[in-house]
Amino acid sequence: xxxxxxxxxxxIPQVCERLDLRPGKVHRLLEERFLLGRKQDGVFRIPELMLxxxxxxxxxxxxxxxxxxxxxxxxxxxxxxxxxNEVLQATPIEAMRMGxxxxxxxxxxxxxx
Numbered sequence: 001x002x003x004x005x006x007x008x009x010x011x012i013p014q015v016c017e018r019l020d021l022r023p024g025k026v027h028r029l030l031e032e033r034f035l036l037g038r039k040q041d042g043v044f045r046i047p048e049l050m051l052x053x054x055x056x057x058x059x060x061x062x063x064x065x066x067x068x069x070x071x072x073x074x075x076x077x078x079x080x081x082x083x084x085n086e087v088l089q090a091t092p093i094e095a096m097r098m099g100x101x102x103x104x105x106x107x108x109x110x111x112x113x
Contacts, residue, residue, distance in 0.1 A: 003082040003091065009037075009045035019054055029056060033064040036078055047082070049093050059101040063092070063108050070112020080111070 010018065015026050015035075029035045030046075034056045037046035050057050067077040081093045085107070088095045092104045 002079070003084070004047075004078060007082060008048040009040060010048050010051075011043055011045055015046055015051070018051060019056075032061075033068060034061045036060075036064055036074055036081075038075065038078060047078070047093075049082075049097070052097075057093075057096065059096040059104075060093075063096065063101070063105050066105055066108045067112055070109070072112060080108075 012023055012026055015021075016023055019026070021029075026035070030037065035046050035050050037044055039045070050060055052058065063081075064077060067080065068074065072080065082091050084091055085095075087107055088100070088103065090098070092107070095104050
């Protein structure tokens with residue numbers, strides 16, 4: 001089972017409710033790489049771990065920019081963020097949530113280029 005399959009995923013309406021935003025603003029957060037998601041069973045969903053309370057995880061955007069601008073597809077970036085990483089001894093998203101943003105971004109830069 002892939003790490004992505006075990007995640008809790010939220011639909012756009014659920015993210016709107018959690019962040020108290022309109023759908024257009026959530027779509028803008030996706031376009032501007034503050035969030036990332038994928039379609040599952042025809043419905044676009046965002047991993048709940050990308051949210052920090054009532055806002056997107058602050059450390060996520062810079063890492064997404066590094067990965068996506070460095071040649072990762074959105075699908076590859078999602079997998080990388082949620083797969084266990086030996087160097088980090090955690091998943092990259094867990095490491096970011098623990099305050100290890102710089103370490104995660106350095107690793108992302110090495111892999112992306």
